[in-house]
Amino acid sequence: MKALSLVNLRKVYGDTMAVDGVSFHVDYGQVVGLLGPNGAGKTTIINMILSVLEPTAGMIRIENCDTVSQRRRALERTNFAAVYAPLPGNLTVYQNLRVFGLIYGVCDLAARIEEVLEKFDIAQFRNTKCGVLSSGEQTRVGLAKALLNRPRLLLLDEPTASLDPATARDIRTTIRRFVADETVGILWTSHNMAEVESVCDRVLFLSRGRVLLEGDPRTLPADYGRDNLEELFIAVAREPLTLGGNGR
């Protein structure tokens, strides 16, 4: 069983093809990087996985649950964190975690809240309203919410974008430990190629709504004649058509 399977996923807005026949999967114990320039379709794919955007065609299965016909079961097994979706700033950290814990049906919620507060070192902000936290602290609260229901599929859209390097490293370590300890697969988007190289087991390069390249982030640049992942990223962004026949 896979944490996530996408089959021939498409999204069309009028004349614009935002996602064009994307297929991939995420195995348990694996962190898959979804990379690509702005507008490549990364967030559109994440929104479709989260069922807040309806695909034009294709199929999404989260742990064998179809996101259309078994939406609730699929989303019970999923969670996400994104810089553009902070938790409501007018509730405290604890209140937010309690509300979302109830929605996700988390068992032994009080104990689980304590665990995630400790895990992300935010216990001291328990009674602080999220709106007055720094962006880095808010990101950690968002990640705590994302791990609250012990998801089988975790979607992280630029999770360390607003964090200082030291905190970002701690977060990466925490999430890698979470992958090692739990039965979970992670889909991770980031524009920080060093981070992707250190965290992801596999990467997918998106360009204009299609998966252009796929492979191990540590070996993929050499396969396509580039020195590192960042150069490969720039090549994908600037000259995607030249990459099709270069590698392997």
Added chain:
Amino acid sequence: MMRTRPIAAILLRRFYLVRTSPARLLPLFVWSAVDIVLWGFITRYLNVVTAPQIDFVGVLVGAVLFWNFFTRVMFGVTTTFLEDVWSRNFLNLFATPLSIAEYLTGLVISSIATSTIGLAVMLVLAVALFGLPFLVFGLALIPFLLVLFLFGIALGVFAIAMVLRYGPAAEWFAWPIPAVLSPFAAVFYPVAILPTWMQYVARLLPPSYVFESMRAILADAPLVWTDLLWAFSLAGLHILLACGLFIRVYRHAVRTGLLARYTAETIN
């Protein structure tokens, strides 16, 4: 099947917000209380300057009380929804296993709690200060409040469907809805006073039957229970239509990407 914990989460969130925020707590009853006091004194004045056999307390203060109850119910639904709009919480909320039925149920129960506070305050003021003969309505009170409650829920759901469809700024469509409807609902005067075309509209609005019945009771005229039954049926129909509209708008928002990028407002 609906689950209770997600519904409890919607209620808990509202409780957390109201508990610590005077800006949220006071509007639950202050405007209604002001209306009762204002109309109470107007009524006293009218009782002094008009014929002694006419008592305006029941007709005017009673009407204000019932109409305010209806508006509190409606705003109870819309305000709980707007909290998610104001805090940009749609993505967090709708990317969870929460179903639309659970969400709407949470909004309705939240509205029951908040509108009950407003009703209680209005009752105390109207009875204690102005002698509203509330008990004269007897058993008819039950259908009165039920019809107004159901119609308030229907309009609340209709209003949030509009806000979801047209974006955050569309909340300004929601607030004036009761004021726009009040001339047609015959709150302070009989439906027969209205021009014919307005009477047709009034007949489609469940509150008009409540206010007609209220005046009938105060005038010692016979109460037409079938009218209240019709009003109840109409209110049920309005709820079905409003929920149908909300689900349709929600699906449109999911299909077009409006839900994921809600603040953009312009996605068609």
